[in-house]
Amino acid sequence: MTAWRRALVLLGSGLVALGLSGLVLGADARPVRVAVLLVGSAVLHDGLVAPALLAGGLLLGRVLPGRGRAATQAALVVAGSLLVVSLPVLLHGRA
Amino acid sequence: MVRRPRSDLTRRPLPAPPESLRRGPFRPGAFRSRLHDRAVTARLGLWLGVVFTVCLLTGLWSHLLQHPPSWFTAPASPTWLYRGTQGVHVLAGLAAVPLLLAKLFSVYPHLFSWPPVRDLRHAAERGSLLLLVGGSLLQLGTGVMNVFQWYAFGFFFPSVHYWSAWLVYGALLIHVGVKLPQIVEGLRTARASRDAPGLSRRGFLTATGAASTAVVVAAAGQTVRSLEPVSFLAPRRPYRGPQGLAVNRTARRAGTEVVVDYRLEVVGPTGTLLLTLEQLQAMPQRTARLPITCVEGWSADATWTGVPLRDVVSLVGAGPERVVRVESLERHGRYRTSVVGRAHARHPDTLLALRLDGQPLAPDHGWPLRLIAPNRPGVLQTKWVHRVVVL
Numbered sequence: 001m002t003a004w005r006r007a008l009v010l011l012g013s014g015l016v017a018l019g020l021s022g023l024v025l026g027a028d029a030r031p032v033r034v035a036v037l038l039v040g041s042a043v044l045h046d047g048l049v050a051p052a053l054l055a056g057g058l059l060l061g062r063v064l065p066g067r068g069r070a071a072t073q074a075a076l077v078v079a080g081s082l083l084v085v086s087l088p089v090l091l092h093g094r095a
Numbered sequence: 096m097v098r099r100p101r102s103d104l105t106r107r108p109l110p111a112p113p114e115s116l117r118r119g120p121f122r123p124g125a126f127r128s129r130l131h132d133r134a135v136t137a138r139l140g141l142w143l144g145v146v147f148t149v150c151l152l153t154g155l156w157s158h159l160l161q162h163p164p165s166w167f168t169a170p171a172s173p174t175w176l177y178r179g180t181q182g183v184h185v186l187a188g189l190a191a192v193p194l195l196l197a198k199l200f201s202v203y204p205h206l207f208s209w210p211p212v213r214d215l216r217h218a219a220e221r222g223s224l225l226l227l228v229g230g231s232l233l234q235l236g237t238g239v240m241n242v243f244q245w246y247a248f249g250f251f252f253p254s255v256h257y258w259s260a261w262l263v264y265g266a267l268l269i270h271v272g273v274k275l276p277q278i279v280e281g282l283r284t285a286r287a288s289r290d291a292p293g294l295s296r297r298g299f300l301t302a303t304g305a306a307s308t309a310v311v312v313a314a315a316g317q318t319v320r321s322l323e324p325v326s327f328l329a330p331r332r333p334y335r336g337p338q339g340l341a342v343n344r345t346a347r348r349a350g351t352e353v354v355v356d357y358r359l360e361v362v363g364p365t366g367t368l369l370l371t372l373e374q375l376q377a378m379p380q381r382t383a384r385l386p387i388t389c390v391e392g393w394s395a396d397a398t399w400t401g402v403p404l405r406d407v408v409s410l411v412g413a414g415p416e417r418v419v420r421v422e423s424l425e426r427h428g429r430y431r432t433s434v435v436g437r438a439h440a441r442h443p444d445t446l447l448a449l450r451l452d453g454q455p456l457a458p459d460h461g462w463p464l465r466l467i468a469p470n471r472p473g474v475l476q477t478k479w480v481h482r483v484v485v486l
Contacts, residue, residue, distance in 0.1 A: 001272075008272030015265025016226060022258030028251035034233070034259070037248060041236060042229035049196075050203050057128065066292050073294040074302035081193035081306035082313060086328060088243035 137281025153184035171442035174469035182318035185392030193306035227266035317393035333395035337457035346458035363411025401448035415441035422482035
């Protein structure tokens, strides 16, 4: 490891420690809830969202084997992103 | 015999799990999409790194304005500065959502690398990745929810968002440090791949970029008025509300709907003064066009008329270089009071406003009197002001 990489890891570790200290000891700290939500988001993504995307991709390959597949996939990437960001409005409504 | 310079416990191989467990996604070649590729990952990572840096810097700026340390005085000009930085903060965070999902998609097979843990150093790196991935998802997820004022996550958002930002950015720096050779190699690898039907690497990157752009355009109307017609995502129509201006905290929620026998109490070096609304209206009035800028990213211009704060505090013997605390009639709430720093206190456009667009303030805009100052977060533009204290 070069000095640059070492420095990045060292600085990063310091910031992680700073963040953790604030999340545990700071005012309004809710460490358990934050930890559950942090690990939960990763598990939800890796266990559900990513496999669903992969399965969707495989399915699309079966349905649309040739031309038109790339354009459909690109459109789905854009539409899916807009849908994800709209979830609060769809589930909760506007402020 | 190979001589090792020193035994490094963190590099000592850990026993691998039995090969019979290497099934499903752990099998070699389980993932075949060409999008799981370093050339894609490195580029998405670079874009995401830039966007996260923008979010961190604009976020720290917002934090500094809301919690100024003793060495810092928030500047009162340019008027539009906070509106710009906070608009960029929210839009960059929204733009990061497609980038993050695409990035995680491109590296997904690494989740099932074999053996899962090679040595202690590898274990530490994977642990930091959990913080990076979970922290990023949490940061963006709760951030987007907060933009829509959906507080279902059960913690005080500003505090957790602030500390998580350090955590995530630290984990990001560790990640870059560990992966630097792979990043460089990935960026040097060509994007092109046209061997099979379906989205190419270049196409995937373009689609992700387009998705980020679409999300930004769909939300930007809350900051950029000309984009309002296409802004179906903007949580707020900034120019809809009482007197054509949006409101976050209503008088009903603040418990300030009914105000009887109003007096403004002004406390300063030479004593305490009580001013009626008529007396305030009789003082020289000043009109300024200033934005309300919410931390959630929306902002709206309006024309405010009232008495400059510095004129009011001069009545109790305070010079222009004084720090002032402004207190609301609300009994509860974190933002019941706010502190006006030196630069704002001496600025002529820092008003105790009586009128909005020429009309008396609506109760939701802070009737009878509110603070409005240039370049200041909305939560610090205290409404229903009844007390001004020179500190």
